[in-house]
Amino acid sequence: xxxxxxxxxxxxxxxxxxLQACGVSINSKFTQIDGCVLSAPKLKVGNGExxxxxxxxxxxxxxxxxxxxxxxxxxxDVQKLWRDLAKCGQQKGIARRESPLAxxxxxxxxxxxxxxxxxxxxxxxxxxxxxxxxxxxxxxKRKNLADFGIVTQCxxxxxxxxxxxxxxxxxxxxxxxxxxxxxEDGAH
Numbered sequence: 001x002x003x004x005x006x007x008x009x010x011x012x013x014x015x016x017x018x019l020q021a022c023g024v025s026i027n028s029k030f031t032q033i034d035g036c037v038l039s040a041p042k043l044k045v046g047n048g049e050x051x052x053x054x055x056x057x058x059x060x061x062x063x064x065x066x067x068x069x070x071x072x073x074x075x076x077d078v079q080k081l082w083r084d085l086a087k088c089g090q091q092k093g094i095a096r097r098e099s100p101l102a103x104x105x106x107x108x109x110x111x112x113x114x115x116x117x118x119x120x121x122x123x124x125x126x127x128x129x130x131x132x133x134x135x136x137x138x139x140x141k142r143k144n145l146a147d148f149g150i151v152t153q154c155x156x157x158x159x160x161x162x163x164x165x166x167x168x169x170x171x172x173x174x175x176x177x178x179x180x181x182x183x184e185d186g187a188h
Contacts, residue, residue, distance in 0.1 A: 100133040104143050118148050121176060126156040151175045 013019060013026040040053040071078050098106070111119070124140060126132040134140045135154050144150040153172045157164065170180050 101139045103134060104139040108143060119150060121172070122150055122152045123172075124152055124154040126154050128156055132156065 008026065008028040014028070019025070043051040043053065111122075122144060124135075126135055132154075140154065141152065144152045153168065153175060155168055174180055
């Protein structure tokens with residue numbers, strides 16, 4: 001029995017003198033009606049191909065191969081719009097990226113195209129902290145350290161302040177062979 005149905009019975013509206021005086025009565029049972037589940041509509045995608053949603057959901061992954069953003073507005077920050085759009089889509093489960101390994105490989109191709117020599121250090125910004133498949137499943141660290149000997153520091157900054165930046169710099173300094181602190185000699 002539902003909470004609403006219980007409330008209708010326990011409140012005893014049928015014995016309320018004010019309601020009786022006004023000729024109002026409230027039935028303690030909900031009205032029953034017949035209903036049916038409608039089948040999902042077919043969608044047309046891409047070049048007119050039929051697409052059927054499953055369990056009320058649809059996924060256009062691998063349906064759209066080429067796309068672009070055009071901007072007629074001088075006031076619109078396209079990069080920010082794209083980042084916000086991608087983030088929103090990921091949160092809603094409608095934007096899937098390539099596999100972590102493919103993303104790492106693509107990033108290395110970009111690095112090779114932009115830099116003549118391999119960098120000695122890479123700061124990597126992750127989309128999320130502990131659950132990032134790029135870091136957690138290892139393709140980023142493996143590619144950098146094992147394949148190229150590049151030192152990395154991965155961060156997923158959500159709240160950036162002086163303390164956070166100081167801690168990141170201490171980690172980077174230690175990874176690059178720097179000395180962050182020394183124990184004082186006990187003999188005076």
